[in-house]
Amino acid sequence: xxxxFPDVSISTERLVLRxxxxxxxxxxIEMMNDEMVTAWTxxxxxxxxxxxxxxxxxxxxxxxxxxxxxxFAVTEFLTQRLVGVVxxxxxxxxxxxxxxxxxxxxxARGEGxxxxxxxxxxxxxxxxxxxxxxxxxxxxxxxxxxQVAQKIGCISEGVLRNAWIARTQTEDGGWTDIxxxxxxxxxxxxxxxxxxxxxxxxxxxxxxxDWN
Numbered sequence: 569x570x571x572x573f574p575d576v577s578i579s580t581e582r583l584v585l586r587x588x589x590x591x592x593x594x595x596x597i598e599m600m601n602d603e604m605v606t607a608w609t610x611x612x613x614x615x616x617x618x619x620x621x622x623x624x625x626x627x628x629x630x631x632x633x634x635x636x637x638x639x640f641a642v643t644e645f646l647t648q649r650l651v652g653v654v655x656x657x658x659x660x661x662x663x664x665x666x667x668x669x670x671x672x673x674x675x676a677r678g679e680g681x682x683x684x685x686x687x688x689x690x691x692x693x694x695x696x697x698x699x700x701x702x703x704x705x706x707x708x709x710x711x712x713x714x715q716v717a718q719k720i721g722c723i724s725e726g727v728l729r730n731a732w733i734a735r736t737q738t739e740d741g742g743w744t745d746i747x748x749x750x751x752x753x754x755x756x757x758x759x760x761x762x763x764x765x766x767x768x769x770x771x772x773x774x775x776x777x778d779w780n
Contacts, residue, residue: 585640651676722753
């Protein structure tokens with residue numbers, strides 16, 4: 569049984585999803601220090617160069633090599649600028665199921681990049697890797713992440729009460745932990761039927777072209 573994802577890049581009309589490179593470090597640091605990323609993820613704050621080097625040189629490649637998942641740097645096709653991250657984690661190779669998480673850089677929001685990149689990864693997973701389930705977990709207050717899940721065809725399955733530690737800013741500009749619910753979403757191969765075509769009609773771009 570295959571227990572690791574191949575070392576691939578995935579292309580859409582506007583984006584290239586590829587392994588992280590050392591040249592991504594400055595943009596990755598800036599992206600991960602964004603207020604929304606700090607609030608809704610568990611990344612270190614402040615996110616330092618050492619954190620970025622550890623992610624790019626160790627954590628991200630180990631995710632794939634050790635069979636836990638795979639991490640993609642999402643970049644613009646024309647500018648090669650880093651605009652986000654899509655990560656698969658907690659992969660169950662027997663059940664052919666995995667969990668998807670995603671981050672969009674503040675300078676790239678409002679362009680539909682998160683939806684486009686996550687949909688491309690889902691199509692690759694279902695069509696090429698023969699996976700049967702993708703799970704997405706979104707904090708209750710993170711409406712942007714929930715909208716991405718809805719746009720790619722995910723079905724809401726329920727709520728994990730008090731299951732996540734988010735962060736909120738304090739009056740002095742610092743951050744403090746708060747507990748919040750997680751909404752659980754799932755995506756199955758049949759849920760993708762017609763989604764790509766609807767997105768292409770609505771936005772004018774093709775959601776997926778190829779992988780290599």
